[in-house]
Amino acid sequence: MSAKGELRLHELRVRFAGQEHFLFTVPSLEVAAGSSLGISGISGAGKTTLFHCLAGIAKPNAGAICWDGTDICALRDDALGRWRHQNLGLVFQDFHLIDGLSAFDNVLLPAFFDSWRPALSVRKRACELLDAVGVATGERLAALLSRGERQRVALARALLLQPGIVMADEPTASLDPEHRRQIGDLLIELVRSQGATLIVISHEHELLARLDRRMSLRDGQLQMEPAQT
Secondary structure (H helix, E strand, O other), rough: OOOOOOOOEEEEEEEEOOOOOEEEEEEEEEOOOOOEEEEEEEOOOOOOHHHOOOOOOOOOOOEEEOOEEEEEHHHOOOHHHHHHHHEEEEEEEOOOOOOOOEHHHHHHHHHHOOOOOHHHHHHHHHHHHHHHOOOOOOOOEEHHHHHHHHHHHHHHHOOOOOOOEEEEEEEOOOOHHHHHHHHHHHHHHHHHHOOOOOEEOOOHHHHHHOOOEEEEEEOOOEEEOOOOO
């Protein structure tokens, strides 16, 4: 079975309402299934907007975003929601955990879209992922977790359904150096272990240097960064 997670962009253009110029344009981009891409850029360059477009959360003004041959820009809202659920794992900078739920139930959230009683195998995977990311207290409420623990729970949740695509927006932001390294290690190692495509938006050069390709969004263009030596 062929790997999933191939990305092709064509003539992508994004402009906010009332703006004369495009925030950014991407004439073309190809990312092979199972590979990793890091994108950097200064604040305001449009990194998070690009993240949202690639995830189908926002739509560009023009162009195509094709994941495994499916142009998600052409999908209706209900079909787009199903596509995200079936193919995509997201790690947001602000985690998007539900504070009133336990760490374990936060990891299980994607499974609740399929059933109010997730299968035993899915519950077992949630436990295994919490163990893999180093969160031993799955019963604790998310509100009581440290920032580093919350990021670990968010990572475990993104991987629960073994998506073919994992995207992370500033996954190590506001963490101390030790936790930045730990979260970076977990993100790369766990995604690679399941053969998924990984796209990371980050300003952390140490994290970006570990990915297969690095690009920067500047002056409205997505530009290739030279390989690290």
